[in-house]
Amino acid sequence: MTNNILPTYARTDITFDHGDGCELISTTGERYLDFGAGIAVNSLGHAHPHLVDAIQQQAQKLMHVSNLYKIEGQEVLANRLCANSFADKVFFANSGAEANECAVKMARKYKSAQHCQNGGEEQDAPFRIITFDGAFHGRTLAMIAAGGQEKHLEGFGPVVDGFDHVPLGDIEALKAAITPRTAGIMIEPIQGESGINPVDPSFLRELRTLCDENELVLIFDEVQTGAGRTGALYAYQLHGVEPDILTSAKGLGGGFPIGACLASDIVAGPMSAGSHGSTFGGNPLAMAAANAVLDVVLEPGFLEQVREKGLLFKQKLASVVDGHPNVFELVRGEGLLLGLQLKCSPQDMVAASFAEKLLCVPAGGNVVRLLPPLIATEKDFDAAVMALERAAARIET
């Protein structure tokens, strides 16, 4: 067959037919342990009965209805997200990048309204957002500007204005970057795509203080870290530093596309009817999926278990690292958002793991990510560890 797909992905030559828990089964019947989980998406693994049932039930009733009408599942999901976080208001979108677009628009709108209320002119309102080297916020024109990575910007014309980049963890550079035109600061509490780079909790606290002192909007991009992946519903809850806006996507739908932008009442205030929108955002099917995911993730003890499983898996990975000092440098991460820093290329490790029927995901900084479904068990961790041992042996020879 002619390949008519735009070649924006370097794809492995395999097609998966179906999934079962933590496994993916290829069209030729081979089983792979899926520790990529669709890049932190399949939080409940594959074919989780509760999620499948919720989608089936909803599909039979109503898949889509316009946001011109009230959507019960949206109200329920927004309610649950707010009851379990700092937020008071939620906008539903369809992806992480879209949720981030909403976050930046909301921060700008809030600062513009504040500026004009204080007698300023709209054209002088603060609008710039400070982001960090190594950040990844998505692939829309504004979000590649927010991320600021040359490889994502190259060839796509003038860079969208309004983003200033500073080194991660450098508080003095951050202070120097704040100007009267700065509206906010956007950060991933753990940088995912660039290699599971943790952000020091004390840096997050300093960000909060700086934002309070300068009346800036603090945005946490929890597209990858959110929906239980780190062992808290949102990673900020591990450190007790609250943002003004938070974005969520990926694992929130367990495989069904969804994005969400959560905000405090104050910052959300100026977003009125007509100020933002999405045809598909918040549709009944996506809401049913995300509500089913939350049924599981918010069950008493589930997040605690994710934290415990994360520690257990990390310990097991540490012994793999110790056993293969020529291949691995170290293991890092939080909960089930883990990265192995390598002495070889991530592509080589992904390929060697694939040969051993383990799926993992490359990241920047010579790291492979291990992002198992949150329902993974010790048996799955042991199988992953054995596959990694064999993969390391392949690389060593």
Ligand SMILES: Cc1ncc(COP(=O)(O)O)c(C=O)c1O
């Ligand atoms: C932290 C972060 N923000 C935003 C995005 C973009 O999400 P999406 O691909 O759903 O637009 C990603 C995707 O990897 C991400 O990791």
